[in-house]
Amino acid sequence: MTDTSMLGADGSAASTPRGPVLQVRDLRTRFELPGGGFNAVDGVSFDVEAGRTMCVVGESGCGKSMTSLSIMGLVPSPGKVISGEILLNGRNLAELRPSELRKIRGNEVSMVFQQPLSSLNPSYRVGTQIREVFALHRDLTRTAQNERIIAGLRDVGMPDPEARVKAFPHELSGGMAQRVMIxxxxxxxxxxxxxxxxxTALDVTMQAQILDLIRELQRARGTAVVFITHDLGVVAEIADEVAVMYAGEIVETTGVEALFDNPMHPYTKGLIKSAPMLGAAEERLVAIPGTVPNLADIGPGCRFASRCAARIESGLTICESQHPELREVEPGHSVRCWLYDDSASVSDAVAGARK
Structure with a gap:
């Protein structure tokens, strides 16, 4: 039986995935400020295969959006990528000159931003702004450009695309503007x-439509998707794999089903408990105590230690004195937590906290 998730736009079977399209390896993005510097992205690694969706999830300020900007080469000053690899089809984007990156952005890797109406130029019509993409990356006649623009808007479900190409951004709803960006x-x-x-800025109905749109376009084209979100409901809806970020680093990676069925990191468990669930017996949400640490003043231990219920209840000291590594504890499931370290030096200390 053919897997329908791998069908092409014409219904024919798409080619078998050829391994990771995007590989992020030990990525670090640093900001140097007058009062000191900090790593907004600190040792982040993940892979994304063709036709698959990697969701990067975490609360505001965890570094997930800065990770996406680092991949695109759009880190705002005074930040910059200081180490690591961003391999797109085997080519390291971190080593490319700005002029080389401009040839790749919008062509081999593209980005949809959170606020579509802020991302579109209010002075230019929709068709003109889409045309710029073809002018930069494709040698097409104006007639061919017009045909591709109309077809692209029709593909994303834009009503009356022939009329919308002449519209200015302020004449579009939020959902329409996001369709233009896609x-x-x-x-x-x-x-x-x-x-x-x-x-994020859309109502619930439009959110569902945009998620369905991205999923259908991905299924038809085999695109690898990196989806940045703080919403676990969105994660459950669209993800294949998930990377949970906290204070600039990844604390857990696994498949989406394992994330909800068997979350391991205390922060991940806290996120799930703090999310509203239909049919939940308790009316009050369970909040994660404390605040995210100042990235410019990170201590030597686990960055979640001060907020971690497992550490607080068990009295663990290693959590505050030594920084845990991200380690695979089950096939395809990696966690940055001392609770899952089986080395003799820590196994006795954390045995009680695992229960």
Whole structure:
């Protein structure tokens, strides 16, 4: 039986995935400020395969959006990528000159931003802004450009695309503006689409439509998607794999089903408990105590230690004195937590806290 998730736009079977399209390896992005510096992204690694969606999830300020900007080469000053690799089809984007990156952005890798109306230029019509993508990356006649623009808007479900190409951004609803951004991002059929909280500013109905749209376009084109979000409901809806970020680093990676069925890191468990669930017996949400640490003043231990219920209840001291590594504790499931370290030096100390 053919897996329908791998069917092409014409219904034919798509090619078998050829391994990771995007590989992020030990990525570090640093900001140097007059009062001191800090790593907004600190040792982040993950892979995304063709036709798969990696959701990067975490609360505001955890570094997930800065990770996406680092991949795109759009880190705002005074920040910069200081180490690591960003491999797109085997080529390290971190080593490319700005002029080389401009040839890749919008062509091989594209991004959809959180606020579509802020991302579109209010002075130019929709068609003109999409046309810029083709002018930069494709040698097409104006007639061919017009045909591709109309077809792209139609693909993303834009009503009356022939009329919308003449509209200015302020004449569009939030959902329509986001469809324009998605059409623009997919115009050159990139290998990787990065979506940075693209549904946050939309109502629930439009959120569902945009998620369905991204999923259908991905299924038809085999695009690898990096989806940035703080919403666990969105994660459950669209993710294949999940990377949970906290204070600039990844604390847990696994498949989406394992994340909800068997969350391991105390922070992940706290996120799930703090999310509203239909049919839940308790009316009050369970909040994670404390605040996110100041990245400019990170201690030597686990960055979640001061807020961690497992550490507080068990009295563990290693959590505050030594920084845990991200280690695979089950096939395909990695966690950055001392509770899952089986080395003799820590196994006795954490045995009680695991229960």
């Amino acid at each position: 059409a623009m991002a997919l115009a050159c059929e990139p290998d990787v689409l990065i979506a940075d909280e693209p549904t």
